[in-house]
Amino acid sequence: MANGGEPVLEVRDLVKHFPLNQGIVFKKQIGSIKAVDGVSFDLHRGETLGIVGESGCGKSTLAKVLMALERPTSGSVKIGGRDIGQARGGELKRMRRNIQMVMQDPYTSLNPRMTVGDIIGEPYEIHTEVAPKGDRRKKVQELLEVVGLNPDHINRYPHQFSGGQRQRIGIARGLALQPEIIVCDEPVSALDVSIQAQVINLLERLQNEFGLAYIFIAHDLSVVRHISDRVGVMYLGKFVELGKDAEIYDRPAHPYTQALLSAVPVPDPEGRERRERIILQGDPPSPANPPSGCRFRTRCWKAQEICAQEEPLLQIRPGTGHLSACHFAETHDVVHAG
Amino acid sequence: MKKTSADVLPAVGGQGNEPLLAVDNLHVEFHTRAGVVRAVNGVSYTVAPGETLAVLGESGSGKSVTAQAIMGILDMPPAVIPKGEIRFKGTDLLKLSEHDRTHVRGQRIAMIFQDALSALNPVFTVGWQISEMFRVHRGMSKSEAMKKAVELMDRVRIPAAKQRVHDYPHQFSGGMRQRIMIAMSIALDPEVLIADEPTTALDVTVQAQIMELLAELQRESQMGLILITHDLGVVADVADKIAVMYAGRIVENAPVYDIYKAPAHPYTKGLLDSIPRVDQKGHELYAIKGLPPNLLDLPTGCAFHPRCPLRQENCVTDAPPLYEISGTRGSACHYWREVLDGERR
Numbered sequence: 033m034a035n036g037g038e039p040v041l042e043v044r045d046l047v048k049h050f051p052l053n054q055g056i057v058f059k060k061q062i063g064s065i066k067a068v069d070g071v072s073f074d075l076h077r078g079e080t081l082g083i084v085g086e087s088g089c090g091k092s093t094l095a096k097v098l099m100a101l102e103r104p105t106s107g108s109v110k111i112g113g114r115d116i117g118q119a120r121g122g123e124l125k126r127m128r129r130n131i132q133m134v135m136q137d138p139y140t141s142l143n144p145r146m147t148v149g150d151i152i153g154e155p156y157e158i159h160t161e162v163a164p165k166g167d168r169r170k171k172v173q174e175l176l177e178v179v180g181l182n183p184d185h186i187n188r189y190p191h192q193f194s195g196g197q198r199q200r201i202g203i204a205r206g207l208a209l210q211p212e213i214i215v216c217d218e219p220v221s222a223l224d225v226s227i228q229a230q231v232i233n234l235l236e237r238l239q240n241e242f243g244l245a246y247i248f249i250a251h252d253l254s255v256v257r258h259i260s261d262r263v264g265v266m267y268l269g270k271f272v273e274l275g276k277d278a279e280i281y282d283r284p285a286h287p288y289t290q291a292l293l294s295a296v297p298v299p300d301p302e303g304r305e306r307r308e309r310i311i312l313q314g315d316p317p318s319p320a321n322p323p324s325g326c327r328f329r330t331r332c333w334k335a336q337e338i339c340a341q342e343e344p345l346l347q348i349r350p351g352t353g354h355l356s357a358c359h360f361a362e363t364h365d366v367v368h369a370g
Numbered sequence: 371m372k373k374t375s376a377d378v379l380p381a382v383g384g385q386g387n388e389p390l391l392a393v394d395n396l397h398v399e400f401h402t403r404a405g406v407v408r409a410v411n412g413v414s415y416t417v418a419p420g421e422t423l424a425v426l427g428e429s430g431s432g433k434s435v436t437a438q439a440i441m442g443i444l445d446m447p448p449a450v451i452p453k454g455e456i457r458f459k460g461t462d463l464l465k466l467s468e469h470d471r472t473h474v475r476g477q478r479i480a481m482i483f484q485d486a487l488s489a490l491n492p493v494f495t496v497g498w499q500i501s502e503m504f505r506v507h508r509g510m511s512k513s514e515a516m517k518k519a520v521e522l523m524d525r526v527r528i529p530a531a532k533q534r535v536h537d538y539p540h541q542f543s544g545g546m547r548q549r550i551m552i553a554m555s556i557a558l559d560p561e562v563l564i565a566d567e568p569t570t571a572l573d574v575t576v577q578a579q580i581m582e583l584l585a586e587l588q589r590e591s592q593m594g595l596i597l598i599t600h601d602l603g604v605v606a607d608v609a610d611k612i613a614v615m616y617a618g619r620i621v622e623n624a625p626v627y628d629i630y631k632a633p634a635h636p637y638t639k640g641l642l643d644s645i646p647r648v649d650q651k652g653h654e655l656y657a658i659k660g661l662p663p664n665l666l667d668l669p670t671g672c673a674f675h676p677r678c679p680l681r682q683e684n685c686v687t688d689a690p691p692l693y694e695i696s697g698t699r700g701s702a703c704h705y706w707r708e709v710l711d712g713e714r715r
């Protein structure tokens with residue numbers, strides 16, 4: 033349920049380059065990996081922005097920069113109207129409190145030697161103002177209850193829980209500081225199909241209850257559609273298309289989005305012989321050396337001269353109602369999953 | 371003279387109506403310190419030439435162990451096969467000597483593994499690894515075998531095969547490594563190919579490429595394909611028939627169109643119902659409640675009973691057999707009629 037008003041998160045021209053070094057003893061920088069290369073968007077209270085794209089396109093790097101786990105090369109991230117790059121001391125701490133993360137792998141993202149109570153309560157060690165020492169145990173038990181776990185299991189260790197339960201522990205930890213924004217990086221990908229639905233329902237329930245805004249990164253496009261209000265499609269460090277879920281899924285305007293959607297197998301065999309499918313050839317080019325002009329042009333069946341020379345900006349194109357970055361954007365009906 | 375696989379097994383055709391490959395009442399146990407893990411508890415399925423059987427089920431349901439038993443690559447011990455047959459063209463592979471079995475493995479029945487990176491040897495070039503198949507099994511010279519490797523890499527559409535044949539696995543992307551695995555598996559023209567989650571780690575775009583490649587290879591050679599997956603979309607796309615596994619058993623088997631139209635087991639129905647659908651946006655997803663079973667301590671009666679919305683008293687005590695619904699369909703649920711007639715969400 034996207035609503036207007038002030039955005040809780042404003043991202044402008046965000047860039048993250050990693051140095052590409054050669055040599056072991058005398059390191060020499062020979063270039064850079066352009067993991068995130070100019071991303072802008074707003075996120076509103078209670079809204080979910082889904083982010084999709086092939087492996088290596090920069091989704092997790094974007095998440096880490098938003099979380100201030102990586103310093104951006106350039107560009108800005110504003111939380112509640114304040115630039116996180118300019119904030120210092122107490123203010124920075126408060127801003128960090130407001131954005132939390134749920135990670136992909138419930139098996140490795142939890143410290144095996146800590147009890148569930150310590151894992152969920154750990155953020156309170158840094159942000160003591162949220163829960164004074166005497167209150168912590170009660171707070172953690174409340175959180176366990178909120179995510180559908182037994183509060184009596186507070187002293188158990190991660191290995192005593194299943195994958196889906198571990199993901200709930202990760203979610204409880206993300207909620208501990210009562211943030212407004214949660215970045216979910218592939219939160220259900222490692223789970224069994226029968227458990228995925230449980231966790232997605234939980235995330236949606238918590239969103240309604242606490243007015244959370246989500247950045248939801250996932251490779252399962254039908255899950256992303258189910259949970260997202262808007263969806264951004266990433267390719268080689270850039271958004272190539274950004275719009276409401278129905279705009280992206282029913283009226284995609286960028287050839288890459290069209291190909292991506294048509295590659296998703298439809299969970300219904302009826303009419304499968306007649307299904308139209310765009311199969312992209314090859315892999316995405318290296319982010320260390322992206323193609324000139326439009327980055328998608330090496331795999332695009334619509335590419336023309338101009339695509340190599342001029343970079344298509346992310347803007348509303350004639351005949352479409354949402355942002356796309358293609359000189360020849362046109363909406364195309366795709367038959368696809370869910 | 372060296373024995374060839376043709377001496378061990380008939381080259382063409384089966385005996386009578388015997389399918390190409392038939393797994394029959396297979397049981398596999400692992401004897402571990404924690405106890406006996408009953409990983410496979412009476413699995414039966416068949417595959418015919420040119421046919422695609424999809425084996426569907428969540429992790430730990432026994433899909434891979436069944437496949438490893440077919441290939442004869444289980445470590446025994448800890449694995450034990452107390453019961454069952456695996457017939458390839460009528461011959462029970464479990465009764466063959468290990469020596470005879472090596473003529474089947476990789477030559478007549480081949481397998482593609484879930485994780486292509488760890489299945490390839492990092493210290494040899496991909497060309498060397500593919501050509502090894504021809505050197506070892508066909509007695510070709512190094513240069514002859516290398517030429518065949520390039521041909522195969524072409525066939526699985528690896529660009530610039532002639533140059534890339536000298537590259538090492540880590541120099542390839544995930545999708546390309548999976549193509550190399552496929553090249554190795556089809557090198558000796560197997561009659562059955564087992565693909566164990568061949569696209570699980572890959573992007574949908576690459577998955578589409580790999581599935582298209584497998585379908586083409588199958589069309590050319592009429593291989594029987596056993597596709598192990600947990601992806602209901604992939605299954606709907608390529609399978610002729612489906613076997614759904616739960617807790618080491620087949621709980622439902624059916625032609626692909628039937629099962630998507632009307633599942634006959636509550637677990638299958640639950641899986642299909644939990645797929646997000648556009649018209650359900652804004653509503654809770656249907657979710658199968660509870661957790662997957664613990665194989666060290668299986669529930670009594672029907673193993674699905676703790677999670678089943680249709681459970682009746684007898685489900686807790688009586689394990690349902692695989693009831694025959696029609697000549698091509700079965701369900702291991704006492705109440706399969708009710709499930710079949712029930713509403714789909």
Ligand SMILES: Nc1ncnc2c1ncn2[C@@H]1O[C@H](COP(=O)(O)OP(=O)(O)OP(=O)(O)O)[C@@H](O)[C@H]1O
Nearest residue numbers: 050065066067086087088089090091092093094319
């Ligand atoms: N610390 C780092 N140093 C150098 N390169 C990095 C670093 N972290 C990420 N990269 C590179 O940046 C690019 C984007 O990586 P990222 O992890 O953001 O991708 P992703 O979209 O999350 O992919 P996936 O879907 O596989 O999780 C990749 O080419 C990756 O190899």
Ligand SMILES: Nc1ncnc2c1ncn2[C@@H]1O[C@H](COP(=O)(O)OP(=O)(O)O)[C@@H](O)[C@H]1O
Nearest residue numbers: 400407409428429430431432433434435436665
């Ligand atoms: N070597 C082994 N020792 C003990 N248990 C095993 C071994 N290999 C597999 N198992 C168990 O057998 C069960 C089925 O495994 P598997 O066939 O790999 O499942 P999947 O359906 O995910 O492929 C699992 O519970 C697994 O832990």
Ligand code: SF4
Nearest residue numbers: 326329332339358359
């Ligand atoms: S700008 Fe050109 S190359 Fe890029 S997506 Fe559009 S048509 Fe294709």
Ligand code: SF4
Nearest residue numbers: 672675678685703704
């Ligand atoms: S036998 Fe009973 S418990 Fe098992 S699936 Fe059928 S109804 Fe459910």
Ligand SMILES: [Mg+2]
Nearest residue numbers: 091092093217
């Ligand atoms: Mg990532």
Ligand SMILES: [Mg+2]
Nearest residue numbers: 433434484566
């Ligand atoms: Mg497996």
